[in-house]
Amino acid sequence: FSNRFKAVPPPLHATQTLPDFKIEPLNCGLTPIWVVREDILEGGTKQRACLPYLKACHDSGARVFVYASPFAGFAQVALAVTARTLGIPVTLFCEKDATKPGKRVFHEFSELARGYRARIELCDSLSEATERTSEYASQDSERLALPLGFDCPIFKKFLKQEITRGWEKILQVTDQEPATVWLPVGSGTLLKTFSQVIPQHVNIRGVNVRVLSDSDSRMIELAGINRCQIDPTPETFAEHSVVMPPIPSNIHYDAKLWQFMQRSAKPGDLWWNVAR
Known part of the structure; x- marks a missing residue:
């Protein structure tokens, strides 16, 4: 990431203690x-891999994480939980709840992510969420768009x-x-x-x-x-x-x-x- 960002912030030292595998x-x-x-x-x-992943991104210069989420995707929750631990802002572009035809509302998992202090934006589809994520991230070199499912x-x-x-x-x-x-x-x-x-x-x-x-x-x-x-x-x-x-x-x-x-x-x- 290092060539992409204007300035590299000091490294983060936050840790998390997660339950062992049950x-x-x-x-x-x-x-x-x-x-x-x-x-x-x-x-x-x-969530188990999210903290070292976000720390690595942050240590390379990312200051805001941006993500496009399927309405019921749980990566949005993992991201919000971990970013709160690290004290890093997150913006989620969330597909509207597809289980409620005719209504334009967030799914409960997106609301859960909001409860962990993520900023959430409502989108009509995952494709729209992906487009808006790319556009929003491109407006500031310190914003990093994370891929679907963190597939990187x-x-x-x-x-x-x-x-x-x-x-x-x-x-x-x-x-x-x-x-x-x-x-x-x-x-x-x-x-x-x-x-x-x-x-x-x-x-x-x-x-x-x-x-x-x-x-x-x-x-x-x-x-x-x-x-x-x-x-x-x-x-x-x-x-x-x-x-x-x-x-x-x-x-x-x-x-x-x-x-x-x-x-x-x-x-x-x-x-x-x-x-x-």
Whole structure:
């Protein structure tokens, strides 16, 4: 980032103490599986990597973070929580709540981000939010537009470190290696990072919640990962999960895996529940 910014601020020294990974047994119908309970975090899994990511961006000169969020995306919450810890301003361009046709209102997750002191702007669509984010960031060299799902090498480096820690904890708790890991697919950031961490013989089942079109380059990249099977949800992204799991789970993301796991999960499989 260093060439982009006018002046480099002093480095930040803020820290955060997050709960350790919580891994529990869970019955998926009659099938015993394991679940990683990231729903206990304020900002879900991405909060774990967000603080070092934002610090790295800030230490390179960024003074304001800007982000375009799907209406029910939880990265907006992870960003707001972490930016508050660091004392850095955040502006979110948020897609309107798609579950309320005819109304132009924020989703509860955007309101939650506002509660963590993020400035939020309402947009009619994710494409509009993306355009306004780019325009707003371009007006000041100290504003940094973050990519959807934080899909960039620096964030994924820190996320990889966190998932590696989580995988080590999983092996300690379960005393076995899952044959399959189940993940939601929104921007694809999480799945791509998992594919770099867990052993090659462990399968990955991704459930595409349809944030992105199949023709999007990020989805095409995911399709090229050999050991991944990615299935689209029957629901659109705006629709709630038709089947709900027995633990808190994002009804537009992680909860939509449950119907697939009920049909196809095997004993000992692992579900990484990213957020509530």
